[in-house]
Amino acid sequence: xxxxxxxxxxxxxxxxxxxxxxxxxxxxxxxxxxxxxxxxxxxxxxxxxxxxxxxxxxxxxxxxxxxxxxxxxxxxxxxxxxxxxxxxxxxxxxxxxxxxxxxxxxxxxxxxx
Amino acid sequence: xxxxxxxxxxxxxxxxxxxxxxxxxxxxxxxxxxxxxxxxxxxxxxxxxxxxxxxxxxxxxxxxxxxxxxxxxxxxxxxxxxxxxxxxxxxxxxxxxxxxxxxxxxxxx
Numbered sequence: 001x002x003x004x005x006x007x008x009x010x011x012x013x014x015x016x017x018x019x020x021x022x023x024x025x026x027x028x029x030x031x032x033x034x035x036x037x038x039x040x041x042x043x044x045x046x047x048x049x050x051x052x053x054x055x056x057x058x059x060x061x062x063x064x065x066x067x068x069x070x071x072x073x074x075x076x077x078x079x080x081x082x083x084x085x086x087x088x089x090x091x092x093x094x095x096x097x098x099x100x101x102x103x104x105x106x107x108x109x110x111x112x113x
Numbered sequence: 114x115x116x117x118x119x120x121x122x123x124x125x126x127x128x129x130x131x132x133x134x135x136x137x138x139x140x141x142x143x144x145x146x147x148x149x150x151x152x153x154x155x156x157x158x159x160x161x162x163x164x165x166x167x168x169x170x171x172x173x174x175x176x177x178x179x180x181x182x183x184x185x186x187x188x189x190x191x192x193x194x195x196x197x198x199x200x201x202x203x204x205x206x207x208x209x210x211x212x213x214x215x216x217x218x219x220x221x222x
Binding site: 040041042043044045058090097098099101102103104105106107 | 144
């Protein structure tokens with residue numbers, strides 16, 4: 001089934017540890033995104049990539065990094081996790097970076113203690 | 114600043130009609146999206162409006178007034194499975210999506 005796969009589904013992490021959330025899509029979409037979703041707040045964009053080889057900062061990029069080595073994969077790395085990064089993380093993709101419909105992955109629930 | 118406002122929670126009865134409002138203030142406008150998100154799941158696309166007026170898709174309709182910075186999502190013949198959060202998002206002048214916090218819709222039998 002075409003779509004986006006995220007891993008892990010859920011993770012508990014000690015503060016200070018490094019963590020990479022994986023995201024893979026098989027729809028050959030050019031644009032990919034990482035959002036975090038916190039209770040009472042709208043989805044907030046962390047980083048995005050309009051096409052393979054390029055990345056950009058979103059609304060809340062501090063403490064996170066991404067890479068886009070190829071079309072399919074867009075991993076999100078927390079270099080040194082802090083409790084405020086406890087959240088649900090969604091990876092999404094769209095055909096292009098214009099006003100296009102987003103397809104979301106199932107999400108990764110991260111708890112930083 | 115950019116802002117999307119929608120009610121936090123609404124309750125409706127199975128079989129009835131409910132309207133979820135969304136008002137926005139953004140730098141530029143390239144369309145407004147509605148997504149549905151069931152608890153613990155990913156958002157899924159419902160509708161897209163870029164011109165003023167009503168877009169109908171089965172039991173769901175979405176309306177846009179760009180001059181008023183206003184949209185609504187209308188759900189008819191409510192079913193229990195419609196219990197979910199409904200997210201309003203606006204594409205701004207840079208084609209970045211600005212998201213509302215979502216409206217949790219509770220359907221009662």
